[in-house]
Amino acid sequence: MSKKRKLMKVYPIEENCISCRYCEVACTMVHSETQDPVKAYKLEGLLPRATVEVKGAVSLSLMCRHCKHPFCLDACISGAITQDEDGRVRLDEDKCVGCWGCVLVCPFGAAHPHVERKHSFKCDICEDRGFPACVEACPNRALIYDFER
Amino acid sequence: MRYVIIGNSAAAVGCITGIRKVDKENEIVVISYEDRCYSKPMIADVLIDYPDEKLLYRDKDFFEKNNVTQILGHKAIKINPESKVVILDSNEMVPYDKLLISTGGVPFVPPIPGREKEGVFTFTELGSAKKFKKYIEENGVEKVVVIGSGFIGLEVAYYLREIGKEVIVVELLHRVLGKALDKRGSEIVETMLREKGVQFIFNNTVEEILGEEKVSSVKLKSGEVLKTEAVVIAIGVRPNVELAETARIEVNRGIVTDNHLRTNVPDIYAAGDCIECIDITDGTRKNLPLFPLAFEQGLIAGLNMAGKEITYLGGLPLNSLKFLEKPVLNAGIVEPPDSTYEVLVNDKFEKRGYYRKAILKDGKLVGFVAIGEIDRVGILTNVIRQKIDVSNIKERLVSLDFGLVDLPEEWRKEKLKEDKTAYKDWRPVG
Structure with a gap:
């Protein structure tokens, strides 16, 4: 178990974050049908999977850490959350029933509730895209895509 | 080496996950009297005709991928720890090297006279939920009394309203979810349910269930008689320790385990709603029949069964109401x-x-x-x-x-x- 997994994920660097929220916008956009940031939010009702937190001078962008011990997997009653061999934690939004168990236990607040649609959602490391959009959009290298530590 | 798991819900799936993190080779056998691995907290959804396949917690694919043999439709009735076998109701003997007992909980039914009548149901397994749904349909039930305002009781009440039935919840305490939520929280939940049309009677309980063969009314402690066509008893669940007792496993408020989730009998582990565990908020030992805890315990038991020593920290009580707006x-x-x-x-x-x-x-x-x-x-x-x-x-x-x-x-x-x-x-x- 202590063997290193071959998984790449997004790492925030809080020293570099300027809380511009480009990551949030890019995330919402690439997960939309229209591929348009305004329409994604206004028409499709999509929400960002990355969250920018700000407190005084400190800010950072946060998304699913694909934990080695994912509490969300324990709590998922529908079977929507699974963990791959390589450690990636998946959330199947169609299978999710909105029990909010993952929201209740995620230590990073990275599993979000979409209350109107009755399902949770979280970072999928831009699986369909190949490279995380938030990292691409970040103007100050406050997000990097790297192998798991 | 052969791992045997009795039960097929959260703790069992957690255990399979745990074992397979360490041991990809050896055989795993799951025994359950039910016919599939469905999600227990989702059974009330059958009332609103939620599709059967969506109730599935882990599909066939999961068991195949993890190389697990399932023995379904047969109940384990005895464990013989001396010869290390589990005896099924078909008289089949299933030998084990490491055994997990995850037999879950059983609904608590107080000795209310008339509880054996047709139209009285409990709500902890898919089978009973479906029987209830069928009874409603076949008998044209329009009015239901739910005894107990815990998570199960309220969810059943909510879904019954959703399909247009009249529902009265009878609760012994003076508020809903008395054991799980604070006063203000209870008040909010009650308001939301009343808006939905659920009726409540507090500080009261059902003293007798009346009717010929079928339920026709209930008599309350206060003397009041309520006409009803069905009764759902949802007072709570108790750890199912019957099987564990056949192996003389120590039981207190559930099966007693150490911090590796081992019972006092060698090579037998236990996890889930059937055990007594440490509540990490106050350090006391109690039965905490909660889904995430069952999975976590199963996982930790599985890792230990496969030889990876890991200590269980105890459980944190957690609740989520999934049906309200x-x-x-x-x-x-x-x-x-x-x-x-x-x-x-x-x-x-x-x-x-x-x-x-x-x-x-x-x-x-x-x-x-x-x-x-x-x-x-x-x-x-x-x-x-x-x-x-x-x-x-x-x-x-x-x-x-x-x-x-x-x-x-x-x-x-x-x-x-x-x-x-x-x-x-x-x-x-x-």
């Missing part, structure tokens, strides 16, 4: 037991539709309630779990934008930069 979540202690606890409240339910409450003791968070706005409350759950000192950020705990920036920088460095997210990394800080 507004989510209701809580963790840990929700009502301060005495004046040594500090309570912080942010109640904007009437105006903005949310309610937050935090309970602290000695500068540490020990519980919270979140209704309406629930995004990122898991951070609070972890603050409880890791016993992080929050005495200087108390007010932030009930704020909607509480986040990791409020936690010590050291914590963020460890969890984010160093990626410390393995099971042992979630133990209390310091």
Whole structure:
């Protein structure tokens, strides 16, 4: 178990974050049908999977850490959350029933509730895209895509 | 080496997951008298005709991929620890090297006269939920009395309203979810359910179920008689320890296990709703029949069964109401037991539709309630779990934008930069 997994994920660097929220916008956009940031939010009702937190001078962008011990997997009653061999934690939004168990236990607040649609959602490391959009959009290298530590 | 798991729900799946993290080779056998691995907390959904396949918690593919043999439709009736076999109701003998008992809970049915009549149901398995649904349809049931206002009772009541039935919930205490939620939380939940059309009778209970063969009315303790065509008993669940007792396994408030989830009988482990476990908020041992805990215990038991020594920390009581329009979540202690606890409240339910409450003791968070706005409350759950000192950020705990920036920088460095997210990394800080 202590063997290193071959998984790449997004790492925030809080020293570099300027809380511009480009990551949030890019995330919402690439997960939309229209591929348009305004329409994604206004028409499709999509929400960002990355969250920018700000407190005084400190800010950072946060998304699913694909934990080695994912509490969300324990709590998922529908079977929507699974963990791959390589450690990636998946959330199947169609299978999710909105029990909010993952929201209740995620230590990073990275599993979000979409209350109107009755399902949770979280970072999928831009699986369909190949490279995380938030990292691409970040103007100050406050997000990097790297192998798991 | 052969692993045998009795039961086929959260703890069993957790156990398979745990074993396969360590041992990819040896045989795993799952025994269950039910016919599939479905999600127990979702059975009330059959009332609104939720598709059967969606109730499936793990499909065939999961068992095939993990190389698990399922023996379904047969009940394990005895364990013989001397010869290390499980005896099924078909008289088949299933030998084991390591055994997990995850037999779950059984509904508690008090000795109410008339409880054997047609039209009286409990609600902890898919089979009984379906029988209830069928009974409603075949008998044209329009009116139902639900005894108990716990999670199951309220969910059944809600879905019965959803399909247009008249529902009266009879509760012994003076409020709903009396054991799980705080007073204000109960009040909010009750209001939401009343708006849905659910009726409540508090400080009262059903003394007798009346009718010929079928239920026709119930007599309350207060003397009142309510006409009804069906009764759902949802007072609570008790650990199912019957099988464990056949192997002379020690039982207290559930099967007794050590911190590796081993019972007192060699090579027999136990996990899930059938065990007694440590509540990490107060250190007491109790039965905590909760889904996430069952999975976690199963996982830890599985790792230990496969030879990876790992200690179980104990469980944190957690609840989520999934059926209401507004989510209701809580963790840990929700009502301060005495004046040594500090309570912080942010109640904007009437105006903005949310309610937050935090309970602290000695500068540490020990519980919270979140209704309406629930995004990122898991951070609070972890603050409880890791016993992080929050005495200087108390007010932030009930704020909607509480986040990791409020936690010590050291914590963020460890969890984010160093990626410390393995099971042992979630133990209390310091």
